[in-house]
Amino acid sequence: MIELNVENQPNLSKQEPVTKSQSSSLNSMALFWDIENVRVPKGKTAEVLTQIVRSTFSNGYNEIEFVVVCDVTKETEKDIKDLIKSKVKLIHISSTSKNAAYEKLKQSVRRFADIHGNTATVALISSDINFAPDLSDLRHRKKMYVILLHNNHPSKALISCANEHHNLMKLMKRTSESAKVLKPQKNFSINNHPIKRPTKSESSSSLPPIGIYWNLECCPVPYNKSASLISEAIRNKYYDFYREADFLVVCDVLIESEKVIQQLNDAQVIRINLI
Known part of the structure; x- marks a missing residue:
């Protein structure tokens, strides 16, 4: 297959790393x-x-x-x-x-x-x-x-x-796997972007943002409870006073049950990070 030619192909040679002061x-x-x-x-x-x-x-x-x-x-x-x-x-x-x-x-x-x-x-x-x-x-x-x-x-x-x-x-x-794997550059995360829940009034934009963070390994789902139910209960507690900016669940999905992972997915948490 013929590939399109582009004028600004990236330089594949080694480049100097970007410092933290330069990143902004x-x-x-x-x-x-x-x-x-x-x-x-x-x-x-x-x-x-x-x-x-x-x-x-x-x-x-x-x-x-x-x-x-x-x-x-x-x-x-x-x-x-x-x-x-x-x-x-x-x-x-x-x-x-x-x-x-x-x-x-x-x-x-x-x-x-x-x-x-x-x-x-x-x-x-x-x-x-x-x-x-x-x-x-x-x-x-x-x-x-x-x-x-x-x-x-x-x-x-x-x-x-x-x-x-x-x-x-x-x-x-073109790149040998035997080459030394460098330490990945630091990611700069943006955690305060708003999400819109379907039932939330447009006036929610005037509410202060809140980030919800759940360490699932330290605070596991109680017996006979579901992760989706707990997520909703947490949201409801702050729903009228804050605008949800982030709901982060930190866990090791290789250890958690598939049922819990699916419940978190159903609860529409913004993302699941692995540790």
């Missing part, structure tokens, strides 16, 4: 990996892949987040541990619903775009044609810079929606 003046960037569509190449690791992507595309930017959405119960234990080690934002979504991972990833991309606007860059790792309208909207309406990392057989309609595109499989082949 850099344009924002977020990376989103549709791991169920673009798998870890055979003989490579998720840790090496994330490091290669970061070192190739993130240098010169303020990396806001690196989001990976998947059903963690369907991924290998090694891949999950590698992703945790790479300090990406790993979001579990049950695969029982059709296109669930795609919908969640699309939601994350749109949230980033709404917050950071046309000075930001989005890098998407996927070959899913369903992303074509979203990438086209980011590029042409929101005036954001779009980078697409795809597998060996992307749709021409999809790659035409990006400012630049790259074959991730070829990029991985």
Whole structure:
């Protein structure tokens, strides 16, 4: 397949790391990996892949987040541990619903775009044609810079929606896995972006924001109770006085039961981080 030529291909040579003092003046960037569509190449690791992507595309930017959405119960234990080690934002979504991972990833991309606007860059790792309208909207309406990392057989309609595109499989082949894996650069998290609950009045924008954080290992779900019920009870306690900005549940999904993970997913917590 003939690939599109772009004028501003990234420099694959070693670049100087960005210091913390410099990061505030850099344009924002977020990376989103549709791991169920673009798998870890055979003989490579998720840790090496994330490091290669970061070192190739993130240098010169303020990396806001690196989001990976998947059903963690369907991924290998090694891949999950590698992703945790790479300090990406790993979001579990049950695969029982059709296109669930795609919908969640699309939601994350749109949230980033709404917050950071046309000075930001989005890098998407996927070959899913369903992303074509979203990438086209980011590029042409929101005036954001779009980078697409795809597998060996992307749709021409999809790659035409990006400012630049790259074959991730070829990029991985050019980089030896035996190379030293550098410590991932620090992620700068934005935790105070508002979410809109369907029943909340528009006047909620005038309420002070609140972040809810639940350490599930220290405070597990009580016997005969459900995680979704507890989440709703916590929300109801503050619902009339605060605007929910974040609901973060920290746990190790390899230890928690699938039932609890599904209940948290049903409760629509903003994300599930793994430790």
